[in-house]
Amino acid sequence: MVMHFLTTQALPFFPMFITQLRQRYVFYFSLLFMVMLFVSTVSAANSKGCNDLFQTNTDFGLFDSRFYTITDSRRFAILDSKNSKNIAESSLPTTSIKEPKSAAKDTQYFKESNTTPNVQTESALNTLDSKQAKKSEQSLDSPLSNMRAPLDLAINKRNKHLVMVSYENDSNFDSKIDKYYTAGIALFYVSKELESNQFGAKFLQFFSLQRLFHPQSIYSSFGISLSQELYTPKDRFSPIPPPTDHPYSGFSYIGLSAMNRSNNFFEMLTLDVGFVGKATLAQQIQDIIHDITGNARLAGWDTQLRNEFVANLNFNLSYSVPYIYEKSKHFFDLMPQTSLALGNARVHLQVSLATKFGYNLAQNTLPVTINSGFVRAPSHQYGFSIYGFFGAGARFVGRNMFLQGNIFAPHYAIPTSIEIQHIIGEFSWGVGLEYKRFLLTYSVTHRTREFTTQDMISHYGAITIGVSI
Numbered sequence: 001m002v003m004h005f006l007t008t009q010a011l012p013f014f015p016m017f018i019t020q021l022r023q024r025y026v027f028y029f030s031l032l033f034m035v036m037l038f039v040s041t042v043s044a045a046n047s048k049g050c051n052d053l054f055q056t057n058t059d060f061g062l063f064d065s066r067f068y069t070i071t072d073s074r075r076f077a078i079l080d081s082k083n084s085k086n087i088a089e090s091s092l093p094t095t096s097i098k099e100p101k102s103a104a105k106d107t108q109y110f111k112e113s114n115t116t117p118n119v120q121t122e123s124a125l126n127t128l129d130s131k132q133a134k135k136s137e138q139s140l141d142s143p144l145s146n147m148r149a150p151l152d153l154a155i156n157k158r159n160k161h162l163v164m165v166s167y168e169n170d171s172n173f174d175s176k177i178d179k180y181y182t183a184g185i186a187l188f189y190v191s192k193e194l195e196s197n198q199f200g201a202k203f204l205q206f207f208s209l210q211r212l213f214h215p216q217s218i219y220s221s222f223g224i225s226l227s228q229e230l231y232t233p234k235d236r237f238s239p240i241p242p243p244t245d246h247p248y249s250g251f252s253y254i255g256l257s258a259m260n261r262s263n264n265f266f267e268m269l270t271l272d273v274g275f276v277g278k279a280t281l282a283q284q285i286q287d288i289i290h291d292i293t294g295n296a297r298l299a300g301w302d303t304q305l306r307n308e309f310v311a312n313l314n315f316n317l318s319y320s321v322p323y324i325y326e327k328s329k330h331f332f333d334l335m336p337q338t339s340l341a342l343g344n345a346r347v348h349l350q351v352s353l354a355t356k357f358g359y360n361l362a363q364n365t366l367p368v369t370i371n372s373g374f375v376r377a378p379s380h381q382y383g384f385s386i387y388g389f390f391g392a393g394a395r396f397v398g399r400n401m402f403l404q405g406n407i408f409a410p411h412y413a414i415p416t417s418i419e420i421q422h423i424i425g426e427f428s429w430g431v432g433l434e435y436k437r438f439l440l441t442y443s444v445t446h447r448t449r450e451f452t453t454q455d456m457i458s459h460y461g462a463i464t465i466g467v468s469i
Helices: 002-010 014-019 022-057 067-071 081-089 103-112 119-127 130-138 143-147 201-205 283-291 324-328
Strands: 164-168 180-188 219-232 249-261 265-276 310-318 332-343 347-361 384-398 423-435 438-447 456-469
Touching: 130 249, 180 283, 180 438, 201 219, 219 265, 219 283, 249 310, 249 324, 324 332, 347 423
Parallel strands: none
Antiparallel strands: 164 180, 164 456, 180 219, 219 249, 249 265, 265 310, 310 332, 332 347, 347 384, 384 423, 423 438, 438 456
């Protein structure tokens, strides 16, 4: 069965993939990726210059660990070139100095060693009391905050709410395609992360397997999404499509998610609750879109699935290989993943392997999209980051309502004779850009034939924008 899948489904994918790479959309986004890569190189060079400045001041033993994370521009003024020059010219001892714990101890040390520190430096040190230093530590909007090495999970805690909009369409990859999974749109809200001792964290961690091993090292958040998916057949202009073609269907639902993250693991449990059928208004929404874009309306929406309530439970688990992430200095991340879906809409198990490469990567994250078997984890850092990613997975399908029809409705809208493929492959790639509170991603998903009479693999592009608030 596996060999049959490789020869009939996976291998024919690659010639088609090479052909699609010639499409103009892919060319434009490839060009955009090269431009962003150039920008990241310049940014990395500037970051190295700032690190050299930190190193220069560290050699004199004047600054403790609090100074490495100062983000307030007014306090950071003590590191300008003028003060650096004054520090270099002052008569400082060259012996080993034990790291002071406060600015007051710094001043006391200089008095005891009969060494007079620079007046401007001493004044700046006295102004950084413990309360001000703590306040500066919590500020993450400045790019300087991202210069800290993520030695602990707390450094990368997401302390803001995240709002995202994702739009998927097969025409986002190839404008000539309009069939099978043809479109999807979703609005996502993800809360800021909570520590284990905060209110609500214990409830969210109740759905986590990680709490059995290290409950004190978990950050938890919850998510809410409003989504709609549209499915159409290949024969778009027949009032009654052939029984071997993909049925018409709309799927509108609300997703409630519990997300738990530790140093190397991310897991998410999501309950999707909604309905399929005419009540979703999928036909009306597609007609509006086609009228705006100048495309013809599809003729067979009266044959779509009957109205039916849908409840689907989805469990996603992703693991980031720490050795690779740390050894590459956060330029490369390798993530084995698994996802399980149980409900009257979908029943499947998918195992995947995803790679992410670029500058200043957030560990164990992928762009959030709608209809994918990959584990799409939201970013948990702020600052400049640019990356590309690629993933491949195998899905074992038990049932698919959007191909096989209703379960609890009285009868099918039209007779169908579709035989689903129980093993399919899914491939995804894309690019992403994050800057401070904003993110923009573009990804493409390719899926091998999901039913025996399907004429070709399906693929669609996804555009996601987001902002932290």
